[in-house]
Amino acid sequence: MTKESKKKASVYENVTKQFNKAADLMGLDSEIRKILAKTTNEIIINFPAKMNDGRIEMFTGYRVQHNNVLGPYKGGLRYHPAVNIDEVRALATWMTWKSAIINIPFGGAKGGIQFDPHKYSLTELERITRRFTFALGSNIGPEYDIPAPDVNTNAQTMAWILDTYLSTQPPHERQRCTHVITGKPIEAGGSLGRDKATGQGVVFTIEEWAKDKGFNLNGATYTVQGYGNVGSWAAHLLKPHGSKLIAVEDVTGAIANAMGIDPDDLTAYVKKTGGVKGYTKAKPIDHKTLLSTKADIFIPAALENQIIAETAPLLNIKVVAEGANGPTDPDGDEILQKKGIDIIPDILCNAGGVVVSYFEWLQNKRSEFWDLEEVDNKLHKKIVNAYERVRETAKEFNTDWRTGAYIVALRRLETVYKERGIFP
Numbered sequence: 001m002t003k004e005s006k007k008k009a010s011v012y013e014n015v016t017k018q019f020n021k022a023a024d025l026m027g028l029d030s031e032i033r034k035i036l037a038k039t040t041n042e043i044i045i046n047f048p049a050k051m052n053d054g055r056i057e058m059f060t061g062y063r064v065q066h067n068n069v070l071g072p073y074k075g076g077l078r079y080h081p082a083v084n085i086d087e088v089r090a091l092a093t094w095m096t097w098k099s100a101i102i103n104i105p106f107g108g109a110k111g112g113i114q115f116d117p118h119k120y121s122l123t124e125l126e127r128i129t130r131r132f133t134f135a136l137g138s139n140i141g142p143e144y145d146i147p148a149p150d151v152n153t154n155a156q157t158m159a160w161i162l163d164t165y166l167s168t169q170p171p172h173e174r175q176r177c178t179h180v181i182t183g184k185p186i187e188a189g190g191s192l193g194r195d196k197a198t199g200q201g202v203v204f205t206i207e208e209w210a211k212d213k214g215f216n217l218n219g220a221t222y223t224v225q226g227y228g229n230v231g232s233w234a235a236h237l238l239k240p241h242g243s244k245l246i247a248v249e250d251v252t253g254a255i256a257n258a259m260g261i262d263p264d265d266l267t268a269y270v271k272k273t274g275g276v277k278g279y280t281k282a283k284p285i286d287h288k289t290l291l292s293t294k295a296d297i298f299i300p301a302a303l304e305n306q307i308i309a310e311t312a313p314l315l316n317i318k319v320v321a322e323g324a325n326g327p328t329d330p331d332g333d334e335i336l337q338k339k340g341i342d343i344i345p346d347i348l349c350n351a352g353g354v355v356v357s358y359f360e361w362l363q364n365k366r367s368e369f370w371d372l373e374e375v376d377n378k379l380h381k382k383i384v385n386a387y388e389r390v391r392e393t394a395k396e397f398n399t400d401w402r403t404g405a406y407i408v409a410l411r412r413l414e415t416v417y418k419e420r421g422i423f424p
């Protein structure tokens with residue numbers, strides 16, 4: 001446990017190790033390497049919010065902007081007690097790589113507030129969100145830094161941020177600023193397909209992997225860790241393939257049923273009760289049993305550092321599809337490789353969310369509204385292209401897919417820096 005929590009506290013170290021491995025292998029320009037090894041801006045804000053009983057509580061919010069050479073800073077906002085500067089730094093950096101791999105004109109950022117949102121009422125959450133947005137002020141903006149949902153934030157959170165941001169702009173500016181945030185409710189300027197986008201991207205990458213391997217998804221078994229937006233959508237979208245969900249874990253506990261768990265029935269249960277615990281159509285299991293469940297696919301869709309030196313040996317699967325950001329640390333990577341388990345790395349696998357965020361941003365800028373088919377087709381094309389780029393690059397360098405994905409991103413960033421040069 002101590003080792004685990006120590007690792008959790010230094011997730012940025014994982015990014016650094018991954019980055020160094022790819023930069024060494026591809027021979028990244030040593031000057032550009034210096035730039036990309038650092039974040040650009042790190043904003044830490046302590047701010048007050050009024051509770052329902054009239055008390056004031058202080059909160060710590062973060063926004064880290066890693067790089068914007070490819071376009072405005074972009075990335076989600078997370079509400080979780082484990083949010084800290086090290087984690088946000090790592091998540092911001094992963095966003096830069098993600099946007100670069102998937103070929104959208106965005107840089108990387110991430111933010112969040114260090115607290116447990118489940119302990120607050122809806123009106124308190126609204127005040128905390130609005131006050132944080134106000135405190136961020138011009139550190140975010142539609143052409144500068146564009147937040148989105150992440151762990152424990154959703155379309156409602158984005159609507160509050162939008163309203164607060166617009167309310168602090170001059171009236172004649174407001175209409176052209178709705179793309180300050182993505183993942184909004186449809187009526188407030190959101191895009192069709194954004195809600196499911198990350199899970200959809202995960203499933204598109206699994207489809208490509210299955211095609212490559214000649215693997216039949218019909219009847220394939222899979223397990224999921226985290227049954228929030230990403231995990232539940234991925235499971236819902238695997239259902240038409242005839243794949244079978246056999247074990248699930250979230251913060252409340254873990255459950256299993258070798259005969260299969262219906263993803264939609266479980267989603268309805270989780271919406272009602274707040275977690276998978278107590279779901280009667282499956283039996284309760286513990287964390288270790290979940291990880292060692294024999295299945296074809298494992299979809300981690302929760303937090304970082306789940307597949308590490310202690311846990312990676314337990315896995316009995318063919319492929320890890322990383323719905324979460326940073327679920328596997330470098331030790332875990334090494335063990336999975338030795339075991340011959342494939343990895344669809346996070347910065348490719350879960351990029352569907354930011355891709356449809358880009359589509360939402362474009363629709364807002366152009367005052368357009370695309371139908372779901374258009375969004376899905378465009379997302380599919382982006383994911384498949386990126387998947388092929390990563391596969392070919394991994395092959396070219398005879399390396400693992402994570403390193404291949406990094407090289408795709410770093411090549412693009414290196415090219416742009418070389419073309420633009422460094423001011424002055």
Ligand code: GLU
Pocket residue numbers: 074075076077146147148149150151182325350351353354355357
């Ligand atoms: N939070 C999501 C991610 O980690 C989405 C980010 C976005 O849409 O900007 O990729």
